[in-house]
Amino acid sequence: MNFKILSLLVVISCSVLNENKDQTMTLSAPKAKKIAHEINQLGEKRVDYYHWLRDKNWQSFIKGDLNFHNPKIKEYLDNEVAYTEYKMRDTKDIQDKIYQELLLRVNESDETYPLKYKEYFYYTKEFKELNYPIFCRKKNSLDSEEEVYFDVNEEAKGKKLFQLKAGAISPNNRFYAYAYNLTGSMSGTIKVRDLKTGRDFSWEIPNTTASLAWDQDSEHLFYVLRDSTGRGKAVYKINIFKGLGSKKLIFDKPKDRQAMFMGVGLSTSERFLSIFLSDQGSNEIYLLDLENEKRGLRLLASSENGVNYYFTHAGDHIYILTNHDKATDFKVMRTTLDKIEKENWTLYLSEQEGFYKDSISGFKDYLVLEIKNNNKALSEILVINLKTGLKKKIAMKEDAYSIYFKGAMDYDTQNVRYYYQSPLTPKQTIDYDLESGESKIKKIKNIPHYKKDDYELKREFATGHDGEKIPLTIIYKKDLKLDGTNRVFQYAYGSYGFGMPASFNSKRIPLLERGFIYVIVHPRGGDDKGHKWYLDGKMMNKKNTFLDFISASKHLIKQGYTSKKKIVANGGSAGGLLMGAVANMAPELYCSIVADVPFVDVLNTISDESLPLTPPEWLEWGNPITNKEHYDYIKSYSPYDNVKAQAYPSMLFNSGISDEQVT
Numbered sequence: 001m002n003f004k005i006l007s008l009l010v011v012i013s014c015s016v017l018n019e020n021k022d023q024t025m026t027l028s029a030p031k032a033k034k035i036a037h038e039i040n041q042l043g044e045k046r047v048d049y050y051h052w053l054r055d056k057n058w059q060s061f062i063k064g065d066l067n068f069h070n071p072k073i074k075e076y077l078d079n080e081v082a083y084t085e086y087k088m089r090d091t092k093d094i095q096d097k098i099y100q101e102l103l104l105r106v107n108e109s110d111e112t113y114p115l116k117y118k119e120y121f122y123y124t125k126e127f128k129e130l131n132y133p134i135f136c137r138k139k140n141s142l143d144s145e146e147e148v149y150f151d152v153n154e155e156a157k158g159k160k161l162f163q164l165k166a167g168a169i170s171p172n173n174r175f176y177a178y179a180y181n182l183t184g185s186m187s188g189t190i191k192v193r194d195l196k197t198g199r200d201f202s203w204e205i206p207n208t209t210a211s212l213a214w215d216q217d218s219e220h221l222f223y224v225l226r227d228s229t230g231r232g233k234a235v236y237k238i239n240i241f242k243g244l245g246s247k248k249l250i251f252d253k254p255k256d257r258q259a260m261f262m263g264v265g266l267s268t269s270e271r272f273l274s275i276f277l278s279d280q281g282s283n284e285i286y287l288l289d290l291e292n293e294k295r296g297l298r299l300l301a302s303s304e305n306g307v308n309y310y311f312t313h314a315g316d317h318i319y320i321l322t323n324h325d326k327a328t329d330f331k332v333m334r335t336t337l338d339k340i341e342k343e344n345w346t347l348y349l350s351e352q353e354g355f356y357k358d359s360i361s362g363f364k365d366y367l368v369l370e371i372k373n374n375n376k377a378l379s380e381i382l383v384i385n386l387k388t389g390l391k392k393k394i395a396m397k398e399d400a401y402s403i404y405f406k407g408a409m410d411y412d413t414q415n416v417r418y419y420y421q422s423p424l425t426p427k428q429t430i431d432y433d434l435e436s437g438e439s440k441i442k443k444i445k446n447i448p449h450y451k452k453d454d455y456e457l458k459r460e461f462a463t464g465h466d467g468e469k470i471p472l473t474i475i476y477k478k479d480l481k482l483d484g485t486n487r488v489f490q491y492a493y494g495s496y497g498f499g500m501p502a503s504f505n506s507k508r509i510p511l512l513e514r515g516f517i518y519v520i521v522h523p524r525g526g527d528d529k530g531h532k533w534y535l536d537g538k539m540m541n542k543k544n545t546f547l548d549f550i551s552a553s554k555h556l557i558k559q560g561y562t563s564k565k566k567i568v569a570n571g572g573s574a575g576g577l578l579m580g581a582v583a584n585m586a587p588e589l590y591c592s593i594v595a596d597v598p599f600v601d602v603l604n605t606i607s608d609e610s611l612p613l614t615p616p617e618w619l620e621w622g623n624p625i626t627n628k629e630h631y632d633y634i635k636s637y638s639p640y641d642n643v644k645a646q647a648y649p650s651m652l653f654n655s656g657i658s659d660e661q662v663t
Helices: 003-024 058-062 071-087 087-103 152-156 504-514 531-535 543-560 574-585 602-607 615-619 627-639
Strands: 038-042 044-047 115-117 120-126 135-137 149-150 165-169 176-179 186-194 205-214 220-225 235-241 246-253 259-268 272-280 283-289 300-301 309-314 317-322 331-336 346-349 355-362 366-373 378-385 392-395 400-409 415-421 430-433 439-444 453-463 469-477 487-491 516-521 567-572 590-595 650-655
Touching: 003 135, 058 087, 071 087, 087 504, 120 331, 135 152, 149 152, 149 176, 165 205, 176 205, 176 590, 220 627, 246 615, 283 309, 300 309, 300 317, 309 355, 309 366, 309 531, 317 355, 331 355, 366 400, 378 400, 453 543, 469 504, 487 543, 504 516, 516 543, 543 567, 567 574, 574 590, 602 615
Parallel strands: 205 259, 487 516, 487 567, 567 590, 590 650
Antiparallel strands: 038 044, 115 120, 120 135, 135 149, 165 176, 176 186, 186 205, 205 220, 220 235, 235 246, 259 272, 272 283, 283 300, 309 317, 317 331, 331 346, 355 366, 366 378, 378 392, 400 415, 415 430, 430 439, 453 469, 469 516
8 A cells, every 4th residue: 555545544543542552552663762963063063873774784675675684674664664554553444445435536547638749649548457657659640559668557567666777768759668667766777778679689788867858869869977976977978779888978077066966868859968966056068969970069058056047958059047147046048059158149038027927838939938927826828929029928827826838849840739727627638739729638536436616726826934925725625614613634845846736636635525525735845936935945945845834724723714723734854854853843833744755854964964865955855064154043843853742643653664765
């Protein structure tokens, strides 16, 4: 049973468990042994009593080898699992019931609407009896015979796990390059399949980041090899017909950029290969003109702390989306194809305060931007005709929604695609005519046993501790009385500038049907209200994320949606850090807390340079190794370092032992 289903279960049955725990409990909660481990850092001494729970073989776990160096650690973890199962033993019937309810609302046999790439239409199919998708295509027409070019179910046969991490069709539509993983780690092994024969080439490339891109000739493939930290160390080019012996070094990451992640990509025009270096505060872009590779790599934008660059190719220009020169809501620069260096850039679209330019996509005659209205915390799409300069905006009507611009696989196109959904509206696949400005719904995701009109959707704003207005997306059943007695499921993430979309999720329905109010909080740390919203929830502003979540809970109580001890809090990964923080800061508000793969040992983690994600994270959280101010601030909120004797709500922690991101 996956984390989310188990989380639902705990939420629905938490009050029952709380009432019965003293009467039914015979298995004691495991207690980890306390062994003092002294840490001296920046002139301060602290003692970590559970340092011994870090196994010396932890790196092998990521590769799927669970060979514990210290068997006492495995014994303790097994006891934790056994205790959780024991605590949940009385909920088996409701587990089965909820699981069946979830299945009732899943259209297990489905397919995506085809997307055109040159002479083929590509789409994905799923079937009830199969665990993985099937990739299909049709040549020239949607009425043509279907061709299955990659069946993930066949690849997964006999394997405990099969993750398809990336895939790309060659420009001539004959080859499919893909990266897969069998252990759950972030690494990818690359293979290439000849779609004419249905067979893979005999060679494979292990230990890549799963980032790959085709050259224009469909004979050469670019890929990124991992370093010991998993961040990528070099870009290579290989001739698929000649195999590994033909690999050629294209780019070796500079020593002063070792802490940055690295990937490769193609412009929609397929003319420019980009090598993209990034950390949590900046990025750097190199371009290779595939129509003139002899010219070599050229630096488009160099890394500067706190400055971001994103590029696209459209018509006769390279367009750069950036916050350079303190353009907090971003601006668009442009330059000619032969002079891409920064000194040649000119301003194309100036910053518009309050409207955050979130992404940019280029086509032969058009430029498309996703723009966020910071006051509403909602996105719109702006289309610019590069020949006429005419601008058209695609806006939506619901109080809260999610819109995602997919674009097109073809550069010279008249039609592009975007997806629309809201907490009440299942995903819609929409094609947009760039010339006429007309949108056509091509597919609406079918959700069985669901009636949109049964539910209410609201967008409200809670007042934060400092007066900021925090967006809340609120969903509940229409016949629910808002008398302060309702249970609330409150979810948030709030880190890395990842805004939480107000999207549809059928897994909420069992909660809504049982009288829960489902609330998505959009705290600082995400970009829901623009780039500044992100900056105001990172580094030395991180506590704003936690305080915003607590303010949201108080708002829901004040407005009569619920009351204390009737709120369930949930978040995962960095959102799990949020869960740990609010558990320490305001435990009296919550009935229970569900933390999925929670990042709760912040101070120790961000002080450990050997961990794959730590060096790039210093620009997100601060560097407690060298900066005492950062050290003190992180220590003041790190959940692991702030546990104290107080009444905590019931809590469930879900984790994965082979998780490379939250080790």
